[in-house]
Amino acid sequence: AQKITQTQPGMFVQEKEAVTLDCTYDTSDPSYGLFWYKQPSSGEMIFLIYQGSYDQQNATEGRYSLNFQKARKSANLVISASQLGDSAMYFCAMREGRGGGYNKLIFGAGTRLAVHP
Amino acid sequence: DTAVSQTPKYLVTQMGNDKSIKCEQNLGHDTMYWYKQDSKKFLKIMFSYNNKELIINETVPNRFSPKSPDKAHLNLHINSLELGDSAVYFCASSQLGLAGLTDTQYFGPGTRLTVL
Numbered sequence: 001a002q003k004i005t006q007t008q009p010g011m012f013v014q015e016k017e018a019v020t021l022d023c024t025y026d027t028s029d030p031s032y033g034l035f036w037y038k039q040p041s042s043g044e045m046i047f048l049i050y051q052g053s054y055d056q057q058n059a060t061e062g063r064y065s066l067n068f069q070k071a072r073k074s075a076n077l078v079i080s081a082s083q084l085g086d087s088a089m090y091f092c093a094m095r096e097g098r099g100g101g102y103n104k105l106i107f108g109a110g111t112r113l114a115v116h117p
Numbered sequence: 118d119t120a121v122s123q124t125p126k127y128l129v130t131q132m133g134n135d136k137s138i139k140c141e142q143n144l145g146h147d148t149m150y151w152y153k154q155d156s157k158k159f160l161k162i163m164f165s166y167n168n169k170e171l172i173i174n175e176t177v178p179n180r181f182s183p184k185s186p187d188k189a190h191l192n193l194h195i196n197s198l199e200l201g202d203s204a205v206y207f208c209a210s211s212q213l214g215l216a217g218l219t220d221t222q223y224f225g226p227g228t229r230l231t232v233l
Contacts, residue, residue: 033220039158045207045224089158095220102172105150105222107160 003027004094006108013082014116020067021077021111023092033095034075035105036066040088048090051075079113087115120144121225123208129231130198138193138228140208148172149191150209150222151183160207166191198232205229 005024013019025034036048051059051066059066067076079086092108121142130136142149150173151163165173169185180196191208208225 035221037224043205043229044226045160045209047221047223050221091160093160102165102167104162104165104173104175110158 003106004092004108006092006111008111009109010112010114012114012116013079015084016081018078018080019082019113021079021090021092021113023075023077023108025073025075025092025094027073027094027096029096031096034066034068035093035095036064036075036077037091037093038086038088039091039110040085045091049077082115084115084117087113089113121208121210121223123206123225123228125228126226127229127231129233131233132198132200134198135194135196136198136230137195138206138208138230140191140193140225142189142208142210142223142225144210144212144223146210146212146223147188148211148213148220149185149188150211151191151193152207152209152224154205154207154227156204164191164193195230198230200232203230203232 003026032053034051038046049059049061049064049066051068058068063080065078089110089112091110093105095105096103124139148167150165154160162175163177164183166185182194185191205227207227209222211220211222213220
């Protein structure tokens with residue numbers, strides 16, 4: 001069974017508009033972390049935002065926010081005021097358990113976002 | 118002031134050769150990882166090391182041998198390279214936080230390996 005599902009292979013958005021990238025996850029572990037990474041065409045993996053399973057509030061980092069709905073097991077990334085430089089591949093990932101190398105990061109298939117001027 | 122660095126960035130080699138990829142992090146993290154990203158962009162963990170000890174070995178052929186000489190370095194040696202080994206290999210590092218739950222992994226720039 002897929003642990004992390006990103007149902008949108010590709011999305012596009014107009015510059016300055018907001019966009020939501022979907023991510024659903026599957027785990028029975030009460031302790032887990034959810035991450036979003038950005039991979040531009042240059043290839044590096046850039047950490048964007050983290051949400052812990054016990055966090056009461058949705059995470060925010062600048063123009064990025066995570067819409068965490070625990071009961072629905074979804075962790076959607078919202079990018080506000082899109083910029084041309086946001087065009088990239090976006091990966092949702094989950095780490096079950098305690099971390100520290102003992103639990104792997106499981107990635108979704110990614111969503112390719114194109115920002116149009 | 119690069120946080121996680123890898124060398125080389127590109128590696129082109131013939132089938133059957135042996136090659137190494139080096140990774141260094143200057144973040145003071147105690148855990149390091151190797152991931153493989155295939156041609157469809159799918160990322161999968163290969164290994165993790167915590168304080169130089171192998172923790173995760175994710176059903177990787179034994180032609181792949183990681184080595185961690187110290188906490189700041191994790192190298193990947195690949196013997197008898199095959200066409201299917203062509204991929205981008207990412208090194209990452211993390212530090213288990215006081216709360217034990219954050220443990221964000223920071224990635225290196227990747228090494229694009231092409232086996233001809």
